[in-house]
Amino acid sequence: MTPLMSSPAAVAVHGLVHDYGASRVLRGVDFTVGQGEIFGLLGPNGGGKTTLFRILATLMRPVGGRALVFGHDVVREAREVRRSIGVVFQSPALDRRLTVRENLDVQGRLYGLGGGDLRRTTDEMLERLRLLDRAESRVDRLSGGLMRRAEIAKGLLHRPRLLLMDEPSSGLDPGARQDLWDLLRDLRERFGTTLLLTTHLMEEADRCDRLAILSEGTLVAVGTPRALKSEIGGDVIVIATGAPAEVRDGIESRFGGPVQVVDGTVRLERPRGHELIPRIVEAFADRIDAVTLGRPTLLDVFIHKTGHRFLGDQAA
Amino acid sequence: MRPPFGAVRALVWREVIRFLRDRNRVLGALLQPIMFWALFGSGLRASFHPPVPGGSIPYEEYFFPGVVVMILLFTAIFSTVSIIEDRREGFLQSVLVAPVPRSIVVLGKVLGGTCLALAQGLVLLVLAPLAGIGLTPAVLGESCLVLIPLAFALTALSFCIAWRMESTQGFHAVMTVFLMPLWLLSGAPFPSLGAPAWLRALILANPVTYGLAALRRVLYPATAPVVAGLPSLGLSLVVTLAFCLLTFGGALTLARRTTRSAGA
Numbered sequence: 001m002t003p004l005m006s007s008p009a010a011v012a013v014h015g016l017v018h019d020y021g022a023s024r025v026l027r028g029v030d031f032t033v034g035q036g037e038i039f040g041l042l043g044p045n046g047g048g049k050t051t052l053f054r055i056l057a058t059l060m061r062p063v064g065g066r067a068l069v070f071g072h073d074v075v076r077e078a079r080e081v082r083r084s085i086g087v088v089f090q091s092p093a094l095d096r097r098l099t100v101r102e103n104l105d106v107q108g109r110l111y112g113l114g115g116g117d118l119r120r121t122t123d124e125m126l127e128r129l130r131l132l133d134r135a136e137s138r139v140d141r142l143s144g145g146l147m148r149r150a151e152i153a154k155g156l157l158h159r160p161r162l163l164l165m166d167e168p169s170s171g172l173d174p175g176a177r178q179d180l181w182d183l184l185r186d187l188r189e190r191f192g193t194t195l196l197l198t199t200h201l202m203e204e205a206d207r208c209d210r211l212a213i214l215s216e217g218t219l220v221a222v223g224t225p226r227a228l229k230s231e232i233g234g235d236v237i238v239i240a241t242g243a244p245a246e247v248r249d250g251i252e253s254r255f256g257g258p259v260q261v262v263d264g265t266v267r268l269e270r271p272r273g274h275e276l277i278p279r280i281v282e283a284f285a286d287r288i289d290a291v292t293l294g295r296p297t298l299l300d301v302f303i304h305k306t307g308h309r310f311l312g313d314q315a316a
Numbered sequence: 317m318r319p320p321f322g323a324v325r326a327l328v329w330r331e332v333i334r335f336l337r338d339r340n341r342v343l344g345a346l347l348q349p350i351m352f353w354a355l356f357g358s359g360l361r362a363s364f365h366p367p368v369p370g371g372s373i374p375y376e377e378y379f380f381p382g383v384v385v386m387i388l389l390f391t392a393i394f395s396t397v398s399i400i401e402d403r404r405e406g407f408l409q410s411v412l413v414a415p416v417p418r419s420i421v422v423l424g425k426v427l428g429g430t431c432l433a434l435a436q437g438l439v440l441l442v443l444a445p446l447a448g449i450g451l452t453p454a455v456l457g458e459s460c461l462v463l464i465p466l467a468f469a470l471t472a473l474s475f476c477i478a479w480r481m482e483s484t485q486g487f488h489a490v491m492t493v494f495l496m497p498l499w500l501l502s503g504a505p506f507p508s509l510g511a512p513a514w515l516r517a518l519i520l521a522n523p524v525t526y527g528l529a530a531l532r533r534v535l536y537p538a539t540a541p542v543v544a545g546l547p548s549l550g551l552s553l554v555v556t557l558a559f560c561l562l563t564f565g566g567a568l569t570l571a572r573r574t575t576r577s578a579g580a
Contacts, residue, residue: 097337098333
Protein backbone atom coordinates (compact mmCIF):
# COMPACT_ATOMS: atom_id res chain seq x y z
CA MET A 1 0.00 0.00 0.00
CA THR A 2 1.20 3.42 -0.83
CA PRO A 3 1.06 5.79 2.05
CA LEU A 4 -1.77 8.26 1.90
CA MET A 5 -1.43 9.97 -1.44
CA SER A 6 -2.52 13.54 -1.54
CA SER A 7 -5.87 13.30 -3.28
CA PRO A 8 -6.44 15.84 -6.03
CA ALA A 9 -8.40 18.98 -5.27
CA ALA A 10 -12.05 18.90 -6.27
CA VAL A 11 -11.40 21.89 -8.51
CA ALA A 12 -8.09 23.39 -9.52
CA VAL A 13 -8.05 26.37 -11.85
CA HIS A 14 -4.77 27.70 -13.24
CA GLY A 15 -4.39 30.92 -15.19
CA LEU A 16 -7.81 30.61 -16.78
CA VAL A 17 -8.40 33.09 -19.58
CA HIS A 18 -11.44 33.55 -21.75
CA ASP A 19 -12.80 36.14 -24.11
CA TYR A 20 -15.74 36.64 -26.38
CA GLY A 21 -14.31 38.30 -29.43
CA ALA A 22 -12.64 41.46 -28.24
CA SER A 23 -14.00 41.51 -24.71
CA ARG A 24 -11.97 39.60 -22.16
CA VAL A 25 -14.18 38.03 -19.50
CA LEU A 26 -11.60 35.99 -17.55
CA ARG A 27 -8.15 37.46 -17.10
CA GLY A 28 -6.06 34.72 -15.57
CA VAL A 29 -8.05 33.17 -12.74
CA ASP A 30 -6.42 30.82 -10.19
CA PHE A 31 -8.03 29.03 -7.28
CA THR A 32 -8.54 25.58 -5.80
CA VAL A 33 -11.47 24.00 -4.04
CA GLY A 34 -10.77 21.24 -1.53
CA GLN A 35 -12.87 18.07 -1.40
CA GLY A 36 -15.93 18.52 0.75
CA GLU A 37 -15.77 22.30 0.69
CA ILE A 38 -18.66 24.65 0.07
CA PHE A 39 -17.04 27.21 -2.17
CA GLY A 40 -18.71 30.37 -3.45
CA LEU A 41 -17.87 32.46 -6.48
CA LEU A 42 -19.16 35.91 -5.65
CA GLY A 43 -19.39 38.66 -8.19
CA PRO A 44 -21.71 40.95 -10.06
CA ASN A 45 -23.53 39.75 -13.13
CA GLY A 46 -21.20 40.14 -16.05
CA GLY A 47 -18.14 39.67 -13.87
CA GLY A 48 -17.20 36.36 -15.43
CA LYS A 49 -18.89 33.96 -12.99
CA THR A 50 -21.13 32.28 -15.49
CA THR A 51 -18.32 31.88 -18.00
CA LEU A 52 -16.20 30.22 -15.34
CA PHE A 53 -19.14 28.04 -14.40
CA ARG A 54 -19.70 26.93 -17.98
CA ILE A 55 -16.03 26.10 -18.40
CA LEU A 56 -16.06 23.95 -15.26
CA ALA A 57 -19.26 22.28 -16.47
CA THR A 58 -17.39 21.29 -19.70
CA LEU A 59 -19.70 23.40 -21.84
CA MET A 60 -17.05 25.82 -22.98
CA ARG A 61 -13.41 25.58 -23.80
CA PRO A 62 -11.29 28.33 -22.27
CA VAL A 63 -9.03 30.39 -24.49
CA GLY A 64 -6.10 29.86 -22.12
CA GLY A 65 -5.15 28.19 -18.85
CA ARG A 66 -6.42 24.94 -17.36
CA ALA A 67 -9.23 23.77 -15.16
CA LEU A 68 -9.07 20.39 -13.43
CA VAL A 69 -11.88 18.56 -11.67
CA PHE A 70 -10.57 15.82 -9.38
CA GLY A 71 -7.40 15.95 -11.42
CA HIS A 72 -9.12 15.62 -14.81
CA ASP A 73 -8.82 18.32 -17.42
CA VAL A 74 -12.24 19.77 -18.29
CA VAL A 75 -11.32 20.02 -21.97
CA ARG A 76 -9.27 16.93 -22.70
CA GLU A 77 -10.94 14.58 -20.24
CA ALA A 78 -14.45 15.97 -20.46
CA ARG A 79 -16.01 12.51 -20.19
CA GLU A 80 -14.33 11.77 -16.84
CA VAL A 81 -15.21 15.20 -15.56
CA ARG A 82 -18.83 14.79 -16.64
CA ARG A 83 -19.12 11.57 -14.68
CA SER A 84 -18.05 13.21 -11.46
CA ILE A 85 -20.03 16.44 -11.64
CA GLY A 86 -23.66 17.29 -11.17
CA VAL A 87 -24.77 20.59 -12.63
CA VAL A 88 -27.64 22.79 -11.52
CA PHE A 89 -28.15 25.56 -14.02
CA GLN A 90 -29.58 28.94 -13.27
CA SER A 91 -32.22 28.61 -15.95
CA PRO A 92 -34.17 25.42 -15.44
CA ALA A 93 -32.86 22.42 -17.32
CA LEU A 94 -35.99 20.43 -16.53
CA ASP A 95 -38.36 19.53 -19.30
CA ARG A 96 -41.42 21.45 -18.23
CA ARG A 97 -43.83 19.15 -20.02
CA LEU A 98 -42.61 16.05 -18.23
CA THR A 99 -43.40 15.12 -14.65
CA VAL A 100 -40.73 15.30 -11.99
CA ARG A 101 -40.28 11.54 -12.10
CA GLU A 102 -40.08 11.46 -15.88
CA ASN A 103 -37.39 14.13 -15.79
CA LEU A 104 -35.36 12.11 -13.32
CA ASP A 105 -35.90 9.00 -15.38
CA VAL A 106 -34.41 10.57 -18.49
CA GLN A 107 -31.58 12.01 -16.44
CA GLY A 108 -30.79 8.62 -14.89
CA ARG A 109 -30.66 6.93 -18.26
CA LEU A 110 -28.25 9.55 -19.55
CA TYR A 111 -25.95 8.47 -16.73
CA GLY A 112 -26.32 4.80 -17.55
CA LEU A 113 -28.78 3.92 -14.79
CA GLY A 114 -31.78 1.77 -15.54
CA GLY A 115 -34.31 -0.70 -14.20
CA GLY A 116 -34.82 -1.20 -10.48
CA ASP A 117 -31.60 0.60 -9.75
CA LEU A 118 -32.89 3.78 -11.32
CA ARG A 119 -36.26 3.42 -9.64
CA ARG A 120 -34.66 3.10 -6.21
CA THR A 121 -32.28 6.01 -6.71
CA THR A 122 -35.10 8.18 -8.01
CA ASP A 123 -37.34 7.42 -5.06
CA GLU A 124 -34.54 8.07 -2.63
CA MET A 125 -33.72 11.41 -4.22
CA LEU A 126 -37.38 12.42 -4.35
CA GLU A 127 -37.74 11.57 -0.70
CA ARG A 128 -34.61 13.42 0.33
CA LEU A 129 -35.83 16.52 -1.46
CA ARG A 130 -39.36 16.05 -0.13
CA LEU A 131 -40.77 15.74 -3.62
CA LEU A 132 -42.31 12.28 -3.39
CA ASP A 133 -45.87 13.58 -3.26
CA ARG A 134 -45.22 15.77 -6.30
CA ALA A 135 -43.38 13.12 -8.31
CA GLU A 136 -46.21 12.72 -10.79
CA SER A 137 -46.82 16.45 -11.26
CA ARG A 138 -45.77 18.11 -14.45
CA VAL A 139 -42.89 20.46 -13.87
CA ASP A 140 -44.70 23.46 -15.33
CA ARG A 141 -47.29 23.12 -12.59
CA LEU A 142 -44.76 23.38 -9.74
CA SER A 143 -43.94 26.49 -7.71
CA GLY A 144 -40.52 28.10 -8.10
CA GLY A 145 -39.22 26.50 -4.92
CA LEU A 146 -40.39 23.01 -5.83
CA MET A 147 -38.98 23.41 -9.31
CA ARG A 148 -35.62 24.33 -7.86
CA ARG A 149 -35.74 21.25 -5.67
CA ALA A 150 -36.56 19.07 -8.64
CA GLU A 151 -33.68 20.69 -10.46
CA ILE A 152 -31.33 19.81 -7.62
CA ALA A 153 -32.69 16.29 -7.40
CA LYS A 154 -31.86 15.94 -11.06
CA GLY A 155 -28.34 17.27 -10.57
CA LEU A 156 -27.74 14.89 -7.66
CA LEU A 157 -29.34 11.77 -9.07
CA HIS A 158 -26.11 10.10 -10.12
CA ARG A 159 -24.41 11.00 -6.81
CA PRO A 160 -21.82 13.41 -8.20
CA ARG A 161 -18.76 14.14 -6.10
CA LEU A 162 -18.89 17.77 -7.11
CA LEU A 163 -22.09 19.74 -7.46
CA LEU A 164 -21.84 22.91 -9.55
CA MET A 165 -24.67 25.36 -8.99
CA ASP A 166 -25.22 28.59 -10.88
CA GLU A 167 -27.06 31.10 -8.68
CA PRO A 168 -28.85 28.35 -6.75
CA SER A 169 -31.26 30.53 -4.85
CA SER A 170 -32.35 32.80 -7.67
CA GLY A 171 -36.11 32.94 -7.65
CA LEU A 172 -36.46 31.38 -4.20
CA ASP A 173 -38.23 33.03 -1.28
CA PRO A 174 -36.32 33.26 2.02
CA GLY A 175 -37.92 30.11 3.44
CA ALA A 176 -37.03 28.04 0.42
CA ARG A 177 -33.53 29.48 0.51
CA GLN A 178 -33.09 28.28 4.07
CA ASP A 179 -34.34 24.82 3.08
CA LEU A 180 -31.89 24.73 0.21
CA TRP A 181 -28.98 25.51 2.46
CA ASP A 182 -30.01 22.91 5.03
CA LEU A 183 -30.04 20.41 2.19
CA LEU A 184 -26.65 21.45 0.85
CA ARG A 185 -25.05 21.13 4.28
CA ASP A 186 -26.71 17.77 4.78
CA LEU A 187 -25.28 16.54 1.48
CA ARG A 188 -21.84 17.59 2.46
CA GLU A 189 -22.13 15.91 5.88
CA ARG A 190 -23.49 12.65 4.54
CA PHE A 191 -21.71 12.16 1.26
CA GLY A 192 -18.81 14.55 1.41
CA THR A 193 -20.16 16.24 -1.71
CA THR A 194 -18.11 19.24 -2.75
CA LEU A 195 -20.17 22.26 -3.67
CA LEU A 196 -19.17 25.09 -5.92
CA LEU A 197 -21.75 27.77 -6.41
CA THR A 198 -21.91 31.16 -8.03
CA THR A 199 -23.86 33.94 -6.42
CA HIS A 200 -24.33 37.66 -6.42
CA LEU A 201 -26.08 37.58 -3.05
CA MET A 202 -24.03 38.57 -0.03
CA GLU A 203 -26.09 36.59 2.43
CA GLU A 204 -25.59 33.47 0.36
CA ALA A 205 -21.86 34.10 0.02
CA ASP A 206 -21.70 34.44 3.82
CA ARG A 207 -22.79 30.82 4.20
CA CYS A 208 -19.92 29.37 2.17
CA ASP A 209 -16.82 27.85 3.74
CA ARG A 210 -14.68 29.85 1.40
CA LEU A 211 -15.28 32.51 -1.18
CA ALA A 212 -13.64 33.88 -4.23
CA ILE A 213 -14.63 37.37 -5.30
CA LEU A 214 -14.65 37.75 -9.06
CA SER A 215 -14.76 41.20 -10.56
CA GLU A 216 -14.18 42.11 -14.19
CA GLY A 217 -12.61 38.76 -14.90
CA THR A 218 -10.12 38.83 -12.03
CA LEU A 219 -10.23 37.17 -8.63
CA VAL A 220 -9.78 40.05 -6.25
CA ALA A 221 -9.90 38.00 -3.05
CA VAL A 222 -10.10 34.40 -1.86
CA GLY A 223 -10.73 33.32 1.72
CA THR A 224 -13.29 32.48 4.36
CA PRO A 225 -16.02 35.08 4.76
CA ARG A 226 -14.71 35.81 8.25
CA ALA A 227 -11.12 36.29 7.10
CA LEU A 228 -12.20 38.52 4.25
CA LYS A 229 -14.24 40.70 6.55
CA SER A 230 -11.47 40.93 9.11
CA GLU A 231 -9.15 42.32 6.45
CA ILE A 232 -11.11 45.50 6.74
CA GLY A 233 -9.71 47.44 9.64
CA GLY A 234 -12.54 47.75 12.14
CA ASP A 235 -15.68 49.68 11.23
CA VAL A 236 -17.17 51.02 8.06
CA ILE A 237 -18.42 54.61 8.06
CA VAL A 238 -20.67 55.76 5.25
CA ILE A 239 -21.56 59.43 4.92
CA ALA A 240 -24.42 60.69 2.79
CA THR A 241 -23.69 64.17 1.52
CA GLY A 242 -24.47 66.51 -1.32
CA ALA A 243 -20.78 67.27 -1.82
CA PRO A 244 -18.97 63.94 -1.66
CA ALA A 245 -15.70 64.99 -3.26
CA GLU A 246 -15.32 67.99 -0.97
CA VAL A 247 -16.11 65.97 2.15
CA ARG A 248 -13.70 63.25 1.07
CA ASP A 249 -10.86 65.70 0.58
CA GLY A 250 -11.67 67.39 3.87
CA ILE A 251 -11.62 64.15 5.82
CA GLU A 252 -8.43 63.03 4.15
CA SER A 253 -6.58 66.21 4.97
CA ARG A 254 -7.83 66.38 8.54
CA PHE A 255 -7.96 62.77 9.65
CA GLY A 256 -5.83 61.00 7.06
CA GLY A 257 -6.76 58.60 4.23
CA PRO A 258 -7.86 56.57 2.49
CA VAL A 259 -11.37 57.86 1.94
CA GLN A 260 -13.44 56.73 -1.06
CA VAL A 261 -16.42 58.12 -2.87
CA VAL A 262 -18.65 55.22 -3.81
CA ASP A 263 -21.94 55.72 -5.57
CA GLY A 264 -22.24 59.31 -4.39
CA THR A 265 -21.47 58.53 -0.75
CA VAL A 266 -18.27 58.98 1.19
CA ARG A 267 -16.92 55.79 2.65
CA LEU A 268 -14.06 55.01 4.99
CA GLU A 269 -12.85 52.07 7.02
CA ARG A 270 -11.42 52.83 10.45
CA PRO A 271 -10.84 51.02 13.72
CA ARG A 272 -13.09 52.46 16.46
CA GLY A 273 -15.26 54.32 14.01
CA HIS A 274 -17.59 55.52 16.73
CA GLU A 275 -14.83 57.77 18.08
CA LEU A 276 -14.17 59.33 14.72
CA ILE A 277 -17.77 60.03 13.78
CA PRO A 278 -18.42 62.92 16.22
CA ARG A 279 -15.28 64.66 14.99
CA ILE A 280 -16.30 64.27 11.37
CA VAL A 281 -19.80 65.49 12.04
CA GLU A 282 -18.44 68.46 13.93
CA ALA A 283 -16.11 69.38 11.09
CA PHE A 284 -18.57 68.98 8.22
CA ALA A 285 -21.92 69.39 9.95
CA ASP A 286 -23.34 71.68 7.29
CA ARG A 287 -22.58 69.27 4.45
CA ILE A 288 -23.54 65.93 5.97
CA ASP A 289 -27.02 64.48 5.55
CA ALA A 290 -26.55 61.17 7.36
CA VAL A 291 -23.83 59.00 8.82
CA THR A 292 -23.96 55.25 9.30
CA LEU A 293 -21.53 53.05 11.16
CA GLY A 294 -21.41 49.30 10.62
CA ARG A 295 -19.40 46.14 11.05
CA PRO A 296 -17.85 45.15 7.75
CA THR A 297 -20.04 42.99 5.54
CA LEU A 298 -19.07 41.15 2.40
CA LEU A 299 -20.41 44.12 0.51
CA ASP A 300 -17.78 46.23 2.25
CA VAL A 301 -15.18 43.63 1.37
CA PHE A 302 -16.21 43.89 -2.23
CA ILE A 303 -16.08 47.68 -2.24
CA HIS A 304 -12.78 47.58 -0.41
CA LYS A 305 -11.28 45.24 -2.98
CA THR A 306 -12.69 46.75 -6.13
CA GLY A 307 -13.44 50.37 -5.30
CA HIS A 308 -16.94 50.28 -6.62
CA ARG A 309 -20.35 49.27 -5.52
CA PHE A 310 -21.52 45.81 -6.18
CA LEU A 311 -24.40 46.14 -8.54
CA GLY A 312 -25.16 48.59 -11.26
CA ASP A 313 -22.16 50.79 -11.82
CA GLN A 314 -19.60 48.12 -12.62
CA ALA A 315 -17.98 50.33 -15.21
CA ALA A 316 -17.82 53.45 -13.02
CA MET B 317 -21.37 1.85 -17.86
CA ARG B 318 -24.28 0.35 -19.76
CA PRO B 319 -24.37 0.75 -23.50
CA PRO B 320 -25.79 4.16 -24.31
CA PHE B 321 -28.80 2.51 -25.89
CA GLY B 322 -30.83 3.43 -22.81
CA ALA B 323 -29.88 7.07 -23.28
CA VAL B 324 -31.07 7.10 -26.91
CA ARG B 325 -34.31 5.43 -25.95
CA ALA B 326 -34.90 7.90 -23.14
CA LEU B 327 -34.28 10.86 -25.44
CA VAL B 328 -36.61 9.49 -28.11
CA TRP B 329 -39.27 8.74 -25.51
CA ARG B 330 -39.00 12.24 -24.12
CA GLU B 331 -39.50 13.69 -27.58
CA VAL B 332 -42.66 11.65 -28.12
CA ILE B 333 -44.16 12.41 -24.69
CA ARG B 334 -43.52 16.11 -25.11
CA PHE B 335 -45.20 16.09 -28.45
CA LEU B 336 -48.26 14.21 -27.28
CA ARG B 337 -48.70 16.63 -24.39
CA ASP B 338 -48.68 19.61 -26.69
CA ARG B 339 -52.01 19.44 -28.43
CA ASN B 340 -51.39 22.59 -30.45
CA ARG B 341 -48.29 21.13 -31.98
CA VAL B 342 -50.02 17.88 -32.86
CA LEU B 343 -52.83 19.74 -34.55
CA GLY B 344 -50.67 22.41 -36.16
CA ALA B 345 -48.32 20.00 -37.83
CA LEU B 346 -51.25 17.95 -39.13
CA LEU B 347 -53.93 20.47 -39.93
CA GLN B 348 -51.93 22.95 -41.95
CA PRO B 349 -50.85 20.46 -44.61
CA ILE B 350 -54.33 18.95 -44.74
CA MET B 351 -55.75 22.42 -45.19
CA PHE B 352 -53.26 23.05 -47.97
CA TRP B 353 -54.29 19.85 -49.59
CA ALA B 354 -58.00 20.56 -49.37
CA LEU B 355 -57.74 24.16 -50.58
CA PHE B 356 -55.13 23.77 -53.31
CA GLY B 357 -56.53 20.41 -54.31
CA SER B 358 -60.00 21.80 -54.94
CA GLY B 359 -58.86 25.19 -56.14
CA LEU B 360 -56.35 24.02 -58.71
CA ARG B 361 -58.33 21.06 -59.88
CA ALA B 362 -59.67 22.72 -62.99
CA SER B 363 -56.43 24.52 -63.86
CA PHE B 364 -54.09 21.57 -63.52
CA HIS B 365 -53.13 19.98 -66.80
CA PRO B 366 -49.91 18.06 -66.27
CA PRO B 367 -48.01 17.11 -69.40
CA VAL B 368 -48.27 13.50 -68.32
CA PRO B 369 -48.20 11.00 -71.10
CA GLY B 370 -51.33 8.94 -71.15
CA GLY B 371 -53.77 11.28 -69.55
CA SER B 372 -54.55 13.68 -66.79
CA ILE B 373 -54.77 13.18 -63.03
CA PRO B 374 -56.88 15.18 -60.57
CA TYR B 375 -54.78 17.74 -58.73
CA GLU B 376 -55.83 16.54 -55.29
CA GLU B 377 -54.43 13.16 -56.20
CA TYR B 378 -51.21 14.57 -57.65
CA PHE B 379 -50.71 16.86 -54.67
CA PHE B 380 -51.40 14.23 -51.99
CA PRO B 381 -47.94 12.57 -51.70
CA GLY B 382 -46.44 16.05 -51.65
CA VAL B 383 -48.60 16.92 -48.66
CA VAL B 384 -47.34 13.82 -46.85
CA VAL B 385 -43.78 15.07 -47.41
CA MET B 386 -44.84 18.51 -46.21
CA ILE B 387 -46.04 16.97 -42.96
CA LEU B 388 -42.70 15.24 -42.53
CA LEU B 389 -40.93 18.53 -43.09
CA PHE B 390 -43.15 20.50 -40.73
CA THR B 391 -42.90 17.92 -37.97
CA ALA B 392 -39.14 17.81 -38.39
CA ILE B 393 -39.01 21.58 -38.05
CA PHE B 394 -41.31 21.64 -35.03
CA SER B 395 -39.35 18.99 -33.21
CA THR B 396 -35.96 20.60 -33.74
CA VAL B 397 -36.80 24.26 -33.24
CA SER B 398 -36.76 23.68 -29.49
CA ILE B 399 -33.00 23.12 -29.74
CA ILE B 400 -32.43 26.84 -30.14
CA GLU B 401 -33.74 27.72 -26.70
CA ASP B 402 -33.07 24.38 -25.04
CA ARG B 403 -29.37 24.53 -25.61
CA ARG B 404 -28.60 27.76 -23.80
CA GLU B 405 -31.26 27.70 -21.17
CA GLY B 406 -33.25 24.53 -21.04
CA PHE B 407 -33.32 20.80 -21.02
CA LEU B 408 -30.50 20.36 -23.49
CA GLN B 409 -28.00 21.98 -21.10
CA SER B 410 -28.20 19.00 -18.80
CA VAL B 411 -27.90 16.57 -21.69
CA LEU B 412 -24.73 18.30 -22.85
CA VAL B 413 -23.02 17.92 -19.46
CA ALA B 414 -23.98 14.24 -19.14
CA PRO B 415 -21.29 11.67 -19.89
CA VAL B 416 -22.84 10.49 -23.15
CA PRO B 417 -21.19 10.91 -26.53
CA ARG B 418 -22.54 13.72 -28.70
CA SER B 419 -23.49 11.12 -31.30
CA ILE B 420 -25.99 9.67 -28.83
CA VAL B 421 -27.47 13.08 -28.11
CA VAL B 422 -27.89 13.82 -31.82
CA LEU B 423 -29.23 10.36 -32.56
CA GLY B 424 -31.78 10.64 -29.74
CA LYS B 425 -33.04 13.98 -30.98
CA VAL B 426 -33.14 13.01 -34.66
CA LEU B 427 -34.73 9.61 -34.07
CA GLY B 428 -37.31 11.24 -31.80
CA GLY B 429 -38.19 13.71 -34.54
CA THR B 430 -38.27 10.90 -37.08
CA CYS B 431 -40.80 8.92 -35.02
CA LEU B 432 -43.07 11.93 -34.72
CA ALA B 433 -42.80 12.79 -38.40
CA LEU B 434 -43.45 9.21 -39.42
CA ALA B 435 -46.49 8.95 -37.17
CA GLN B 436 -47.93 12.19 -38.50
CA GLY B 437 -47.16 11.23 -42.08
CA LEU B 438 -48.95 7.92 -41.61
CA VAL B 439 -52.01 9.62 -40.15
CA LEU B 440 -52.35 11.45 -43.43
CA LEU B 441 -51.28 8.58 -45.61
CA VAL B 442 -54.15 6.36 -44.51
CA LEU B 443 -56.44 9.01 -45.96
CA ALA B 444 -54.94 8.34 -49.39
CA PRO B 445 -58.10 6.64 -50.70
CA LEU B 446 -59.88 9.99 -50.25
CA ALA B 447 -57.49 11.37 -52.83
CA GLY B 448 -58.16 8.47 -55.13
CA ILE B 449 -54.97 6.57 -54.30
CA GLY B 450 -55.58 2.91 -53.51
CA LEU B 451 -53.87 1.52 -50.40
CA THR B 452 -53.06 -2.05 -49.44
CA PRO B 453 -51.22 -3.13 -46.30
CA ALA B 454 -48.21 -3.93 -48.47
CA VAL B 455 -48.20 -0.46 -50.01
CA LEU B 456 -48.51 1.08 -46.56
CA GLY B 457 -45.56 -0.98 -45.32
CA GLU B 458 -43.44 0.00 -48.32
CA SER B 459 -44.40 3.63 -47.82
CA CYS B 460 -43.06 3.42 -44.27
CA LEU B 461 -39.74 2.18 -45.59
CA VAL B 462 -39.57 5.28 -47.77
CA LEU B 463 -40.89 7.74 -45.19
CA ILE B 464 -38.50 6.67 -42.42
CA PRO B 465 -35.26 7.66 -44.16
CA LEU B 466 -36.86 10.77 -45.60
CA ALA B 467 -38.16 11.86 -42.18
CA PHE B 468 -34.78 11.09 -40.65
CA ALA B 469 -32.94 13.19 -43.23
CA LEU B 470 -35.34 16.12 -42.91
CA THR B 471 -35.07 16.06 -39.10
CA ALA B 472 -31.29 15.88 -39.23
CA LEU B 473 -31.22 18.75 -41.73
CA SER B 474 -33.47 20.80 -39.51
CA PHE B 475 -31.23 19.91 -36.55
CA CYS B 476 -28.22 21.33 -38.39
CA ILE B 477 -29.98 24.61 -38.98
CA ALA B 478 -31.43 24.90 -35.47
CA TRP B 479 -28.11 24.11 -33.82
CA ARG B 480 -26.42 27.08 -35.44
CA MET B 481 -29.23 29.50 -34.73
CA GLU B 482 -29.18 32.10 -31.99
CA SER B 483 -32.88 32.84 -32.15
CA THR B 484 -36.14 31.26 -33.22
CA GLN B 485 -36.76 34.24 -35.50
CA GLY B 486 -33.60 33.39 -37.41
CA PHE B 487 -34.86 29.86 -37.79
CA HIS B 488 -38.12 31.06 -39.27
CA ALA B 489 -36.19 33.09 -41.82
CA VAL B 490 -34.16 30.07 -42.87
CA MET B 491 -37.29 27.99 -42.96
CA THR B 492 -38.91 30.39 -45.39
CA VAL B 493 -35.98 30.85 -47.74
CA PHE B 494 -34.44 27.40 -47.56
CA LEU B 495 -36.65 24.65 -46.15
CA MET B 496 -39.88 25.65 -47.90
CA PRO B 497 -38.16 25.86 -51.31
CA LEU B 498 -36.81 22.37 -50.71
CA TRP B 499 -40.39 21.26 -50.61
CA LEU B 500 -41.63 23.54 -53.37
CA LEU B 501 -38.90 22.28 -55.70
CA SER B 502 -39.35 18.61 -54.98
CA GLY B 503 -42.12 17.95 -57.46
CA ALA B 504 -44.62 18.20 -54.61
CA PRO B 505 -46.84 21.06 -55.83
CA PHE B 506 -46.10 20.66 -59.54
CA PRO B 507 -44.31 18.08 -61.68
CA SER B 508 -40.91 18.86 -63.14
CA LEU B 509 -42.01 17.76 -66.61
CA GLY B 510 -43.74 20.97 -67.60
CA ALA B 511 -41.21 23.25 -65.88
CA PRO B 512 -38.54 25.28 -67.71
CA ALA B 513 -35.10 23.71 -67.88
CA TRP B 514 -33.50 25.80 -65.13
CA LEU B 515 -36.30 24.88 -62.73
CA ARG B 516 -36.05 21.26 -63.73
CA ALA B 517 -32.33 21.33 -62.95
CA LEU B 518 -33.07 22.70 -59.49
CA ILE B 519 -35.67 20.03 -58.92
CA LEU B 520 -33.26 17.31 -59.99
CA ALA B 521 -30.56 18.68 -57.70
CA ASN B 522 -32.91 18.67 -54.71
CA PRO B 523 -32.56 15.52 -52.59
CA VAL B 524 -36.16 15.80 -51.38
CA THR B 525 -37.26 15.20 -54.99
CA TYR B 526 -35.95 11.65 -54.69
CA GLY B 527 -37.73 10.97 -51.40
CA LEU B 528 -40.99 12.08 -52.93
CA ALA B 529 -40.31 10.15 -56.12
CA ALA B 530 -39.72 7.02 -54.05
CA LEU B 531 -43.04 7.56 -52.30
CA ARG B 532 -44.90 8.02 -55.59
CA ARG B 533 -43.21 4.93 -57.02
CA VAL B 534 -44.33 2.90 -54.03
CA LEU B 535 -47.89 4.22 -54.17
CA TYR B 536 -48.38 3.56 -57.89
CA PRO B 537 -47.59 0.68 -60.18
CA ALA B 538 -44.53 1.19 -62.36
CA THR B 539 -46.68 1.68 -65.44
CA ALA B 540 -48.86 4.44 -64.00
CA PRO B 541 -48.63 7.66 -66.06
CA VAL B 542 -48.05 9.78 -62.95
CA VAL B 543 -44.68 8.19 -62.22
CA ALA B 544 -43.45 8.47 -65.78
CA GLY B 545 -40.32 10.57 -65.95
CA LEU B 546 -39.59 10.28 -62.22
CA PRO B 547 -36.25 8.92 -61.02
CA SER B 548 -36.29 5.16 -60.58
CA LEU B 549 -37.09 3.64 -57.19
CA GLY B 550 -33.54 2.37 -56.80
CA LEU B 551 -31.95 5.73 -57.52
CA SER B 552 -34.51 7.48 -55.32
CA LEU B 553 -33.73 5.24 -52.35
CA VAL B 554 -29.98 5.56 -52.80
CA VAL B 555 -30.17 9.35 -52.94
CA THR B 556 -32.48 9.44 -49.93
CA LEU B 557 -30.15 7.24 -47.87
CA ALA B 558 -27.21 9.40 -48.93
CA PHE B 559 -29.25 12.43 -47.84
CA CYS B 560 -29.66 10.76 -44.41
CA LEU B 561 -25.96 10.13 -44.02
CA LEU B 562 -25.02 13.60 -45.15
CA THR B 563 -27.42 15.44 -42.87
CA PHE B 564 -26.73 13.21 -39.88
CA GLY B 565 -23.00 13.59 -40.44
CA GLY B 566 -23.52 17.34 -40.58
CA ALA B 567 -25.54 17.36 -37.38
CA LEU B 568 -22.88 15.28 -35.65
CA THR B 569 -20.06 17.53 -36.78
CA LEU B 570 -21.87 20.64 -35.64
CA ALA B 571 -22.83 19.18 -32.27
CA ARG B 572 -19.26 18.10 -31.65
CA ARG B 573 -17.73 21.32 -32.77
CA THR B 574 -19.72 23.61 -30.51
CA THR B 575 -18.18 22.06 -27.42
CA ARG B 576 -14.83 23.36 -28.47
CA SER B 577 -15.76 26.98 -28.86
CA ALA B 578 -17.74 29.53 -26.92
CA GLY B 579 -21.48 29.46 -26.89
CA ALA B 580 -22.84 26.12 -25.85
